[in-house]
Amino acid sequence: MVEVSAETTRHEYTIKEAAALTGLPASTLRYYESIGVIAPVGRGVSSGHRVYDEEDLDQIMWVACLAATGMSVSDMRTYVANGHLGPSAAGEQVELLTQQQRRLASxxxxxxxxxxxxxxxxxxxxxxxxxxxxRAELLSGEARHLADEIKRAGRS
Amino acid sequence: MVEVSAETTRHEYTIKEAAALTGLPASTLRYYESIGVIAPVGRGVSSGHRVYDEEDLDQIMWVACLAATGMSVSDMRTYVANGHLGPSAAGEQVELLTQQQRRLASxxxxxxxxxxxxxxxxxxxxxxxxxxxxRAELLSGEARHLADEIKRAGRS
DNA sequence: GCTTTGACTTCGAGTACTTGAAGTTCCTAG
DNA sequence: CTAGGAACTTCAAGTACTCGAAGTCAAAGC
Structure with a gap:
């Protein structure tokens, strides 16, 4: 069917794989693409299914970081449009990924x-x-104490 | 303007105070009340403003905890309704919570x-x-390997 | 070769808040 | 007593997904 590429092995992913990798649900990936937060993704020639490559994944990872840090979709669109995306902004990428790391830890x-x-x-x-x-009374008190802890942790 | 309290001090709170105490925004308290997740709150006779008492606050605390664990509002409604039934509903409570536990583990x-x-x-x-x-190439390969792992984990 | 299974497609409706507008009411201060 | 501002009220619309329906496509089994 599809002839094998002669040179580099190009890794390609389905939307489900891309979702698992980036942590965003497939539905959100489609949504982001539809509103222009991420660039249009290539499609399989016969199937019409989305085909993600490494570059797409890096881009989505970057957008996922922006989303995770609480940026609105309209701001994300602007930011991406202003060309802050891509390898040339490696320093910025690392900074946001580090932020993302802290958020994941929290x-x-x-x-x-x-x-x-x-x-x-x-x-x-x-x-x-x-x-x-x-015992019920005791556990109820413990739960209440833990609830306070959860709320405290949530504010950080 | 000074009210003469006969005996016990009845604690009453405005929606803003209730919001501060329970950690949920005032808008969410109104929303939860409108959809029946929390019982209708008493109103000031002349103002029509919501007046929360200790019992209301306990209930809202409880609902806030359920919300914090990621439970849907319809499940919360069921759960809170069952909570008033006491020990007889324990089985259902445990079932709901066990489901939640599995979700959290995943x-x-x-x-x-x-x-x-x-x-x-x-x-x-x-x-x-x-x-x-x-090194970039090496790490890229590692990321791909990890991607496979995530893919495997996502299926479970 | 055909059929079933499952992952993908779009699109429109639903969810869980969240925000904004427009209109009371409370309180403080002149 | 009256004016101003903060805080409350409802209701409608917006946001950022999220889900379900209906249809397409491709590989595996009979």
Whole structure:
């Protein structure tokens, strides 16, 4: 069907793979493309399906960083249009990726707290079901304390 | 203007105070009330403004916790409704919470992989900026390998 | 060769807030 | 007592996805 490229092996990805790689859902990738935040992606000749290459992935990663730092889509569009995107802005890329790294770390911390909170609540309801009011009371207090911790972590 | 409280001090709060105490914006409190996630709040007789008491605050705290764990509003509504039923609804509560726990665990796995990916991308751009094409190539390959891993994890 | 399965496509509607407009009401100060 | 401003009210529209329906395309099984 498709003849093999003679020289470089060009890595290509489906939208699902691109989504897994960049952390953005496939629906969001389509949405971003439709509103012009990311450049139009190439299509498979016969299928019409989106085909992402490494360059696309770098671009999406960059946009994902902008989105993660709380930039609105209209601002992102402007920023991307102003040519801040691409290898020439490597320094800027690193800075935003570092920011993204911090955000992911914070997200991970919050996730752990939430997991503990949910686990606590499950214990609580088990205690209630077992009629152990003393233990239920204790766990309820613990959950409340943890809720405060979650809120504190969320503000950071 | 000084009210003569007969016995106990009844704590009452404006929507702004309730927002500050529970961590949810005032607009969200109004929204949650309008869709029935929290019970209708009492109103000032002459002003028509919302007046929150301690019980309201407890309920909102609880809903804020559910929201923080990423639960949908319709699930929250069910959950809160069941909460008033006491121990008899414990089974359903546990089921909902266990579902939430699984979701959070999967999210955590994805997060770790994404952190590694971003770290790799930072190293990559450092290498590009330094003109170290060999290292850049190497890191690019590693990123691709990690991409496969993320792809595998995404299927679970 | 045909059919089924599954991933992709677009498009329009739904979700969970969020913001803005326009209109009260509360409070403070002159 | 009255004027001004902050804070509240509702309601409508905007935002940034997110989902479901209906259709297309390609490889695997019979």
């Amino acid at each position: 997200e991970a911390r919050q996730l752990v707290l939430r997991q503990r909170y949910v686990a606590l609540k499950i214990d609580y309801w088990h205690a209630v079901a077992a009629g152990d009011d003393g | 999210e955590a796995r994805q997060l770790v992989l994404r952190q590694r990916y971003v770290a790799l991308k930072i190293d990559y751009w450092h290498a590009v900026a330094a003109g170290d094409d060999g």
